[in-house]
Amino acid sequence: MSAPAALVTGGSAGIGLATAAMLVDKGWSVTLVGRDRDKLLSAAAELGTDRVHVVAANLASDVAKDVIAEHVRRHARLDLLVNNAGAGLIGPIQQKTSKELDLELTLNLRSAVRLIQEALPQLNEAARSNGASWIINVSSMTATETPPYASVYSATKAALVALSSSLHAELSPDGIHVTALTPGLVDTPGTSWAPEQTRDRMIPAEDVAGAVRFLLGQTPRCFVPVLPLVAAGAGMHEMVNWRALG
Template sequence: MSAKRSAIVTGGSAGIGLAVARMLAGEGWALTLVGRAPERLAAAAAQLGDAVEVRTVSANLADPEAAAGLGADHVAHFGGVDLLVNNAGVGLIGPIATKTPKQLDLELNLNFKSAYLLLQACVPALIESAAERGASYVVNVSSLAARENPPNGSTYASMKAALVSLSNVAHAELSRHGVHVTALLPGLVDTPGTAWAGEGLRDTMMTADDVAEAVRFLLRTSARCYVPEIMLTTAGPGVWHSPVDWDAVAT
């Protein structure tokens, strides 16, 4: 295994993924950034400087074969993997009655299946890393929608909830080997993916760097400390809330 710690970050060209990658690069991690658009990946990598090695992989993670092959590709290049950040996702807003099979498949594959397959591919290397370094990590970026269950967000909320369940099962299977698995459940985050929101709403959102700091916290806890879930929310009348009128967004 390489002396330098390495991580895979999906959805790494912008938003939460790029913020996490920026934090990791600052901590000296070698990185594989994954996204669909090569030009956006190149721009993201340029932001991280040249102090650490940053590889970019353009892949459509809605394709199961692409997701499954990423783990082996990273391990072959870096000699192992110490952290997997499953951050790729898409939210298609609309009522259950009008969801098309094509839309359903896209959200199923990108929000859940890609994370499952990439985790599956990385399990042997994560176990090896934990044996050699004392701990390795998986961070599955879910959403507060997994708890809120908003109208017109059926598939997105369901898949984000499934990601939490997958994280819990992975903890049960892998924590005995020193692999730390955490589900992150942020509320609304100011990213390109929430560009549809007006300025008044965006001013209330948390930043992508807030989510990256949650990942930094996980990496700084002792090997004895397992954190199955971190929820991040914004000001409001309850913990599970959203200032968004999801019926209005769907129209």
């Protein structure tokens, strides 16, 4: 039997790369998806196995069908879809351009929906054959803490939580496990804007990958629709002066 296979978006760094490294360590085959082919190839080389495939694609465009098809051509199966690609543009709502609005809505939410739609035949087959398959949507604690100057980003991340909850009700009877991860600030290149003094309090990307490992380790009868990951203290409002950033 071939190794289980996962597709991870935003896979060239941060949470995506840490998750891919965990999966490779567990014997999985992985497809990394991102915009920059050179960064993807560098990430694949870092993982050090021919079980890693890369697909350079702009998920803000309607490329989901092609991305899933390329993954299946390489690995012949899909057991886990990790929707991790996203963009967070901090600033006053009055100054957000139509282009910025469309990017956040499309990349953070629409791309996840389209990938899920295209992946479902393979995920259903994996669940029938092996008892379970997984969709993990990387949301954010901003879905509930909703800081100022991050309104659209927070809205898209809250939508991912609602999407995951509804899909759990829809897909769990077929053995597909759907989870929204809602981490607080994670120490990745994507949070380079945060004050340097907060970095030693941020969640390591490897801990988010560990949450994925936890989800994969549960019995087929245990479902986890939402999984929060938080840092010490009262929360993100305590760690970051959002108004200063705005």
